[in-house]
Amino acid sequence: MATIKDVARLAEVSVATVSRVLNGNGYVHKETKDRVAKAIQQLNYRPNDVARSLFKGRSKMIALFVPDIMNPFFPELARAVEDTAKQKDYTFVLCNTDDDPEKEIAYIDALRQKSLDGIVVVSSTMSGDYVKNVDIPVIALDRILHEDLSSVTVNNREGARQAVEHLKKQGCTRIAHIAGPEHISNAKQRMNGYLDAVQQEDWFKFSYIEQGEYRFESAKEAAQRLLERHPEIDGLFVANDLMGVGALKGAEAMKISVPEELSIIAFDGITLGETTTPTLTTMAQPIYTIGSRAAEMLIQQIEQSDQGTQVEEFEVELIERESTKRRHNNDET
Incomplete structure (x- = not known):
């Protein structure tokens, strides 16, 4: 089984450089990054998705932020987001934020280090201006965070x-x-x-x-x-x-x-x-419908960067x- 040292040797770089490429930490020249990616593919050091993400800039991973996992509404919502992510061949991460802005920001910072592609956000406390300026696609679910941010809500x-x-x-x-x-x-x-x-x-x-x-x-x-x-x-x-x-x-x-x-x-x-x-x-x-739709909209924005702001509102019964x-x-x- 190949090791990180094998990747470094084949790419003719240091182990630290390979680590920086894999974790997205620090600056690595594009030519060097490409050599590391090719070595990873050649040695099958990591699953193919990692190597692909180095070339495409995508990890095929999305996250759902919820304020209170103890509220049964949010696990039902999470199931819909997870099912849709799986159908689209995306990995799903669930983050319980406890309505704590510092915890929300810490999650975003940590996940961006893992090349997170986008976030579906249900938040009572996160600043709309902060979310709008996050440099990956974000969909607000269940509530409006900012007028310029795509959202899925009900009437x-x-x-x-x-x-x-x-x-x-x-x-x-x-x-x-x-x-x-x-x-x-x-x-x-x-x-x-x-x-x-x-x-x-x-x-x-x-x-x-x-x-x-x-x-x-x-x-x-x-x-x-x-x-x-x-x-x-x-x-x-x-x-x-x-x-x-x-x-x-x-x-x-x-x-x-x-x-x-x-x-x-x-x-x-x-x-x-x-x-x-x-x-x-x-x-x-329509809990499952709105969760699924939010995930679909997020993935569309990830894969088609020219998508504008989308606002969808569903009816209750x-x-x-x-x-x-x-x-x-x-x-x-």
Whole structure:
């Protein structure tokens, strides 16, 4: 089996030079880089993809950045990106960033050293200007990072409005909202959709809105605060499914029956909502479709550098389950 010393000897360079070529560290003259690449091919020192990447400038590797791998939405999204990458003969890397800007930047720097070809980014904290200036293709997924950056999202505002209208049709007359983080574009859009549906109602109060931070425990506490402060609330629109489950548990802790006393609808359509008691009504994103489309767009931009900014928005779909059944006192007699 060939060693790095064999490559260096055949290419007539030092081992350090071979290492720099392989890792992309430091300057290496093009003629020298070509000699090393040919030696790698001749000796079969590494898989052929490495040698090809030295010539083509591509590693056939893409990454997906997600803010919280514990949220079931993101593994479902990751599966779609991974499947599409595999179909296109690309290697897939999943990076959990914990909504930490320093960690996001560290991942980008490390992966660029490995000749990463592009990134699909779901981020709550990464600067749009920073991402726009990264010198490899980037696709924003699930939320908008910069107006000049390609993105794949859903109709968050209209979907949220439809969610509230569904609660009204079920007979709800006091509808509250548990919102996502204020600095995230999709959370703001979903709050605006809620406001579109309720702001002109005589009963509406801004104190019907609580922050849930897209987290289970935060949403459980937010639901309890809302219901303690406003016991008249009979409908709740929650900005994502993970928080929706938290709201269900909050109501349960207060011995409030869902849906007989309180109807709850959320947003996302993750599998978790099918496992709760009662099962969770939701505005379902086409999760697999948007993940797959983001990966396709990224690979197009990698392989066709003349691709312009692409912005695609998909529609959500109401999935009616047990948490919003019509209450008996509103049924027709």
